[in-house]
Amino acid sequence: MKMKKYLFAVLIVLLAATPALAQVKVVATLPFIGSLAKEIGKDRIDVVTLIKPSQDPHFAEAKPSMILAARKADIIMYNGLDLEIGYLPRIIESSSNPKIQPGKIGNFDCSQFVSVIEKPVAIDRSMGDVHPLGNPHYVFSPANILKVAEGMTGILSELDPANAAYFKGNMQAFRARFIEKEKQWRQMSLRGKKFIAYHKLFEYLAREFGFQIVGYVEPKPGIPPSAGYLAELVESMKRSRPDAILASEVNGERESEALGQKTGTRVVILPHDVGNAGVKDWFSLMDKVVESLK
Amino acid sequence: MCKKVLSFTICFLLFVASQSFGDDIESRLKAFEETLRTQGETIKEQQKIIQELKAKLDVTKKEVATQAELTKSEAQALAEKTPAEDKSWKFTGLFGGSNLANPNISLVLDTFGYYSNIKQRELPKRGIPGLTNEGLTNSKGFNIDSAELGLYAPIDPYFNLYATIPITEDGIELEEAYFLTTSLPYGLQVKGGKFKSGFGRINGQHKHVWDFADLPLVYRAFIEGEGITEKGVQLTYLPELPFYTLLGIEVLQGENATLFGPDARSGPHAFTAFAKSSLDIGDNSTILFGPSVITGSTRTTTVADNTEFQGTSTLFDWEMTCKWKPSKTQSFTLQSEYLYRDQKGDLTNTVTSLSGPLKRAQDGFYIQSMYQLDRWRIGVRYDRLDLFKKDFILSGTQNNFGSNPWRATAAVDFNPSEFSRLRLQYNYDRSAGGNRVNNEVFLEAIFGIGAHGAHAF
Numbered sequence: 154m155k156m157k158k159y160l161f162a163v164l165i166v167l168l169a170a171t172p173a174l175a176q177v178k179v180v181a182t183l184p185f186i187g188s189l190a191k192e193i194g195k196d197r198i199d200v201v202t203l204i205k206p207s208q209d210p211h212f213a214e215a216k217p218s219m220i221l222a223a224r225k226a227d228i229i230m231y232n233g234l235d236l237e238i239g240y241l242p243r244i245i246e247s248s249s250n251p252k253i254q255p256g257k258i259g260n261f262d263c264s265q266f267v268s269v270i271e272k273p274v275a276i277d278r279s280m281g282d283v284h285p286l287g288n289p290h291y292v293f294s295p296a297n298i299l300k301v302a303e304g305m306t307g308i309l310s311e312l313d314p315a316n317a318a319y320f321k322g323n324m325q326a327f328r329a330r331f332i333e334k335e336k337q338w339r340q341m342s343l344r345g346k347k348f349i350a351y352h353k354l355f356e357y358l359a360r361e362f363g364f365q366i367v368g369y370v371e372p373k374p375g376i377p378p379s380a381g382y383l384a385e386l387v388e389s390m391k392r393s394r395p396d397a398i399l400a401s402e403v404n405g406e407r408e409s410e411a412l413g414q415k416t417g418t419r420v421v422i423l424p425h426d427v428g429n430a431g432v433k434d435w436f437s438l439m440d441k442v443v444e445s446l447k
Numbered sequence: 448m449c450k451k452v453l454s455f456t457i458c459f460l461l462f463v464a465s466q467s468f469g470d471d472i473e474s475r476l477k478a479f480e481e482t483l484r485t486q487g488e489t490i491k492e493q494q495k496i497i498q499e500l501k502a503k504l505d506v507t508k509k510e511v512a513t514q515a516e517l518t519k520s521e522a523q524a525l526a527e528k529t530p531a532e533d534k535s536w537k538f539t540g541l542f543g544g545s546n547l548a549n550p551n552i553s554l555v556l557d558t559f560g561y562y563s564n565i566k567q568r569e570l571p572k573r574g575i576p577g578l579t580n581e582g583l584t585n586s587k588g589f590n591i592d593s594a595e596l597g598l599y600a601p602i603d604p605y606f607n608l609y610a611t612i613p614i615t616e617d618g619i620e621l622e623e624a625y626f627l628t629t630s631l632p633y634g635l636q637v638k639g640g641k642f643k644s645g646f647g648r649i650n651g652q653h654k655h656v657w658d659f660a661d662l663p664l665v666y667r668a669f670i671e672g673e674g675i676t677e678k679g680v681q682l683t684y685l686p687e688l689p690f691y692t693l694l695g696i697e698v699l700q701g702e703n704a705t706l707f708g709p710d711a712r713s714g715p716h717a718f719t720a721f722a723k724s725s726l727d728i729g730d731n732s733t734i735l736f737g738p739s740v741i742t743g744s745t746r747t748t749t750v751a752d753n754t755e756f757q758g759t760s761t762l763f764d765w766e767m768t769c770k771w772k773p774s775k776t777q778s779f780t781l782q783s784e785y786l787y788r789d790q791k792g793d794l795t796n797t798v799t800s801l802s803g804p805l806k807r808a809q810d811g812f813y814i815q816s817m818y819q820l821d822r823w824r825i826g827v828r829y830d831r832l833d834l835f836k837k838d839f840i841l842s843g844t845q846n847n848f849g850s851n852p853w854r855a856t857a858a859v860d861f862n863p864s865e866f867s868r869l870r871l872q873y874n875y876d877r878s879a880g881g882n883r884v885n886n887e888v889f890l891e892a893i894f895g896i897g898a899h900g901a902h903a904f
Contacts, residue, residue: 205730212775214902216733217691217725224634224685239865242541243901246607249685251630255541256604278866278896376864377821403774 177313180226180253182237183210184427185292186263188434190230193305193323197316201226203244206428209403210236211282211375215243223248226259227312230305233264234289261308266300267291270356281373292426293442294357295335298435302327334436338362338443346446347395349386349418351405354425358442367393370400370408378408383415390416397446401425421445541601550600550608551898555655557592559891561585565883576880577839577848578668578809578832579705579749583885591616592654597900605630609642611653622676634685641678645695645721646739648766648784650674652903658780659858660872660889663813664830665786667878668852669762671705671749675741678702679715691725701743706760708747717743723766725904731773735904739764750794756805758792770904776821783814787836794841803842810836815856822863828856832878852878858889868893 177198181187187202194200203219204210210232223229223244231237245253245260252259269287276283291297306324310317344363348355351370359366368389372382397419400409406422413420423442424432432438563570563585571582593613601607611623625640643651649666654673666674679699686692701707701717721739728734742761750756765785772778787810794805811832818825832852839846854877860870869892876885 207730207774209775214772214904216727216904217693217723217735218727218733221685221688221691221725225687238899238901240901243903245541246627246629247636247685249631249634249636249683251632254604254629255601278864282865 177309178225178227179309180222180229182229182231182241183292185435185438186230186232188427189298189302190305190309192327192434193302193320194309194316195319195323197313197319198309206426206432207403210426211239213237213240215240215247219244220247223253224250226250226253228259228261228308229253230261230263232289232292233262234267234269234286234291235284236289258308258311261305263301263304264289264291266304267294267297270360271353281371282375284374288353288356290354291357292435293355293439294361295331295338295439296361297357299328299331330436334439338439341443341447343443343446347393348446349390349393349395349398349412351398351400351409354401354404355399355423362443362446364446366399367395370398370405370412383412386412387416390418397421399423399446402429541607550598553597553895553897553900555595555597555653555893555895557595557655557891557893559590559592559660559889561587561590562888563587564886573879573885575664575668575832575852575878577837577846578852580752581667581671581705581749593620595622595653595655597898599898599900601629602626622673634687636683636685638681638683639679641676642681644675644677644697644699644719644741645681645683645723646675646697646719646741646762647721647764647786648735648768648782655868655893655895656903658782658815658817658824658826659828659856660870660891661874663784663815663828664832664852664854664878665784665811665813668809668811668832669706669786669788671703675699675703675706675719677717679717681719691723693723695719695721699741699743705747705749706741706762707743707745708749708756711744711746711757717741732769732771733904734767734769736765736767739766745790745792748797750805750807753796753798755795755797756790756792757795758790758805760788760790763787763789768904776819778817778819780817781814782816783812785812785834786810805842806838806840808836808838810834811852822861824860824862826856826858826860828854828858830854830856830878849880850877852880854878865899866895 177194179187179190179194179198179200181190181200181202183204184202184206187200190198191200201222203222204213219240220243226248229245231241245255251257254260264286269291272287273283273285276285302324306320309320313320339362341362346364347367348359348364349368349370350366353369353374355366358364368386370378370383370386372378378386395418398409398413399421400406401423403425409420409422412418423445424430424438427433427435427438429438432441563583565573567587570587571584573582574580593615595611595613597609597611599607599609605628607627607629609623609625609627610621613620613622621641623640623642625638625642628635628637631637643653645651649657649662650670651674662673677699679697681695681697683693683695686694697719698715699717699719700715701711702709707717719739719741721737723735723737725733725735740761740763742759744758745760746755746757748755763786766783768780768782770778770780788807790805790807792805793802795802809832811830811834813828813830815826815828830853834851837851839848855875856872858870858872860868862868870889872889872891874885874887874889876887879885
């Protein structure tokens with residue numbers, strides 16, 4: 154009899170420990186991924202973003218707090234294409250969370266929906282930090298982002314079927330806004346413009362909006378420029394006459410400013426992700442980027 | 448007239464020529480016929496092959512057609528389904544890319560030049576009196592620590608495997624080889640095989656990620672080699688608390704030469720427990736801290752020359768790391784560990800065979816800081832032993848070994864990329880009691896190729 158009572162008490166405690174209202178807990182690596190998930194899930198999902206807007210997503214560390222967040226997650230959403238290779242494997246492995254391990258539904262690589270550009274045929278590290286799976290910076294690619302948002306709707310509906318219609322509705326609203334915004338962006342005449350960029354951040358944007366990146370401040374991806382290389386670049390810029398030098402707040406601001414002063418070229422510091430000054434979601438990120446390039 | 452003569456002459460010449468080469472032409476014709484026949488045969492064979500291929504192609508075409516139909520119907524079926532039911536997600540491996548046929552492979556070369564004002568033959572004898580008789584192993588001049596081979600990959604959906612195999616001039620070593628579970632519930636994780644213990648902070652790090660070329664004195668005094676690397680099992684638990692806390696226990700074979708000795712007792716006889724907590728302060732600062740303890744049976748010859756110690760050892764550790772990293776180009780780290788060792792047992796003089804009870808309770812700490820600016824880092828470190836405790840009670844008598852051992856270090860390193868590091872380090876070392884100061888200089892180069900390992904905090 155006593156035994157039964159004891160078992161019953163244990164059962165009660167266990168039941169009480171499982172949360173009654175279980176919202177899907179999303180852990181996003183990058184701010185724009187968290188922001189997109191929030192567009193679809195609104196207040197019916199919990200979103201924790203690991204990388205802060207002020208950080209360069211190439212160079213983060215697997216902080217213990219990130220591992221803890223991953224431990225509590227139902228799903229981890231990440232950029233993929235090896236952008237987070239320096240910390241994500243450790244976060245996922247150390248999380249001790251079977252739900253988010255590779256191959257599980259909670260391991261969500263956003264790049265699976267992306268038409269990847271710049272896939273190198275043969276590379277080695279003498280070429281700098283080249284991303285072997287292609288250019289991972291599709292955040293500036295409207296066509297691909299729409300597909301990612303659709304993919305998120307699918308996975309969230311799968312994790313929380315009760316809210317599937319709600320997520321679908323939010324996706325429809327997102328798509329409507331997307332179509333309207335894209336029209337606006339297309340009207341900005343970026344076609345034929347020429348830019349120098351610090352890092353290979355804007356290749357997707359260039360393809361979709363028909364402008365050209367004619368040179369890079371970095372001699373090789375991830376390698377800061379030497380004085381000799383900069384002198385050559387200054388020479389080539391005299392010939393190519395780019396409209397501006399593009400850099401981001403975490404990637405090459407200082408070097409680009411110096412180059413701008415030397416050549417008298419306009420320097421445009423673009424936000425690289427949601428959460429940078431005045432950028433509250435992905436649409437305003439694109440607004441600001443397209444506006445700055447005009 | 449002239450034309451006639453000319454054409455006649457040509458005809459005549461041709462006739463003569465055909466006459467004189469008639470035999471040759473006949474043989475040539477024969478040869479030609481022969482060639483034609485063989486070629487005809489070849490063509491026949493080829494036609495045969497072409498027909499075969501055609502037949503095969505037809506079959507393939509049919510197959511493709513049926514497959515296309517299948518895919519069509521599949522696509523229709525998929526389209527009819529709602530996206531929620533679509534389970535055909537593409538997955539990315541834990542370490543990115545595709546890694547089916549080969550594990551991730553990396554090789555790290557660690558090589559350094561070493562200078563000391565102490566004579567080469569004195570270096571191996573330069574222990575820390577009262578703590579360890581193990582001296583310095585570096586050679587003056589060029590040294591190769593190792594070319595360290597790293598292999599890792601998921602085994603299946605339940606385990607990952609890691610192996611670290613340093614290749615040194617003495618041969619191949621198995622530093623680490625362990626499995627790690629990935630799919631246990633409740634935040635549990637099991638590690639088994641041979642691995643670096645979760646004890647302390649630097650203990651878990653590989654040599655090439657150390658902030659300095661050598662280990663702090665506390666590690667040299669209490670632990671042999673590059674830390675506690677043992678055969679055994681580890682269980683960790685990461686509870687869902689508001690802040691990060693990792694709890695772990697280990698059962699180890701207990702073979703570390705200084706801490707336990709290789710043959711203190713048969714069977715596993717070292718036990719570890721540790722806790723690590725971490726808090727973020729703002730977006731840019733993180734602290735990590737926690738205690739560790741390892742205890743086990745000991746039988747070593749490292750207390751002093753010509754002695755053997757048999758008893759039990761317990762080593763406590765308190766670690767603390769603060770890191771401020773506002774951007775990728777700038778960071779500051781402050782790190783410290785305090786270690787305390789308690790040892791009880793009998794010390795035997797192996798020459799005289801005289802034996803007496805020995806009780807040692809000794810401690811020490813290090814504090815180090817690194818400042819990184821762009822591709823440069825500068826670091827300073829202060830080491831001190833016998834900080835609060837320096838009990839060395841042999842047969843009831845406290846032995847004194849002179850002034851407290853200490854050392855000061857400064858280093859600067861340049862990192863051309865994530866995969867290369869050049870370091871210059873200077874040690875002012877007063878750890879050998881009243882003996883001479885050791886002025887040490889390291890010029891170290893570390894290079895890594897192959898798989899890109901993730902950075903731990």
